[in-house]
Amino acid sequence: MSDLLFDRLGGIEGATRIAHDLVDNHLKNKAISTRFADSDIAALKNAAATFLIAGTGGPDVYKGKDMLAAHKGMNISALEFMAVLDDALVALGKNNVGQREQEEVLFALYSMRSQIVLV
Template sequence: METLYQRLNGKEGITRIVDDFVAAHLANPAIKARFENVKDIDHAKRMGVEFMCAGAGGPQAYTGKDMLEAHKGMNISEQEYLAVMDDIVAGMTHEGVDDATKGEVIAILYSLKGDIIRV
């Protein structure tokens, strides 16, 4: 059985997914302002790739802040969190990720919800 990392097509596939969902975030009226104000979007993308690679069981190490520290003081709402999740799912769909794999990624991301919303 392939690992989650392999089913996401490794670092290359994850990089495409991150590129897709960051572009969607920048166009999504619910969250666009937050992402337009990111000083170094390329760094944010790199951290997203590292985070997803490491979380999916890939060999890459995640060198960023933990989710609680990264989102502390941002007062992210439930609606914003769901908008981000929708964009991530759309990115996976665009890259041809199957439903079972998307479900695994969604479950992982939902497990982090408490470290992101209203912290």
């Protein structure tokens, strides 16, 4: 199997399923669900999927904003950031992603913290 995290997540299909589950988890997560009250959920799922695909070494399909621009002025707290990481781990587990791959995704997400929390 290829070394690319994208391939190890199951390519387009796998990454898309994970990203859609992640958004579904956000909508059920009381710590952050209200943040998405006015969101177009299909568009948000597409943004999450294309971001995960492009960010893990797949095709360059993400057309959204960079993380600083996407979250600037939202006053996102460290607890909210943790809630997103929790939701990501649940989505990865549900899709039977391996321990090592879960760690790689978690690290990649964590490394974006300074562009998202209180920016």
